[in-house]
Amino acid sequence: MLSFRFGTVGSPLGTPKKPGGSVGAIQFSKSLGLDAMELGWVQSVRVSEETCAAIRAVAVAEDVALSVHAPYFINLNANDEEWPKSRQRLMDAAYYGNLAGATDIIFHPGSYFEQAPAEVLKVAIPRLAGCVEELRAAGNLVTLRPETMGKSAMLGSLEDTLEMAHAIPGVLPCLDFAHLHARPGDGSLNSYDEWMVVLEQYARVLGEHALQTLHIHLSGIEYGPKGEKNHLSVAESDLKLVDLFRALKSMRAGGRILCESPIMEEDALLMKRLWQEVQA
Secondary structure, X not given: XXXXXXXXXXXXXXXXOOOOHHHHHHHHHHHHOOOEEEXXXXXXXXXXXXXXXXXXXXXXXXXXXEEEEOOOOOOOOOOOOOHHHHHHHHHXXXXXXXXXXXXXXXXXXXXXXXXXHHHHHHHHHHHHHHHHHHHHHOOOOOEEEEEOOOEOOEOOOHHHHHHHHHHOOOEOOEEEHHHHHHOOOXXXXXXXXXXXXXXXXXXXXXXXXXXXXXXXXXOEEEEEOOEEXXXXXXXXXXXXXXXXXXXXXXXXXXXXXXXXXXXXXXXXHHHHXXXXXXXX
């Protein structure tokens, strides 16, 4: 039994035209041997309740676990004028995602705007807590997951996401390990020992049980001194996947690994195979 489900962020590239859409993408994912998928609602949430019902039904039938990548234009540190729009994007992703059977809503938490992280979190945490409160009042149990970001100017260091998750029940990080590797800009965070430190910190802040429900984004990555530049295929990147997977195994971690490389389903299957080899 694999302790991780594998899939893609967005529809696999080879998804056939018919039936197409998310329904076709879920069926195609399953046919490849993938059992998770992240609905890529990254520009806006434009989906009907009927479509959500169809997505939910096929995901249940195929046993494919769903999450949603909310629109990119969300910023927990937006000014007072912009924040209501950001908030609505996150709430729409959570509302329609829940209808579609997604359990987790992934989002980019925003920018520091050259402020100190601690000051930004004083704004971000109450705003995010308000979102969870409204969702729970409506009976919506999705987990909101701020993603670890690949540029040092962005809200979304490991510490930022852990602090948000620790402060708010119903919030957990989305660990993008490629972003974590790129963020320092110097090629660090790429060895078994370094990944163990990250995972031990995660367990210390959120409890060992939280390691069983990790939501991971993974790809190759190109970076410079300021962090992430582009996602790459695994083969083109210096990311040491086997070291990472060995650390995940050592920590008895589980959950979902979603691939964001330019050849996503191909690399998702490569990741699944490497994980099985590490497990063996």
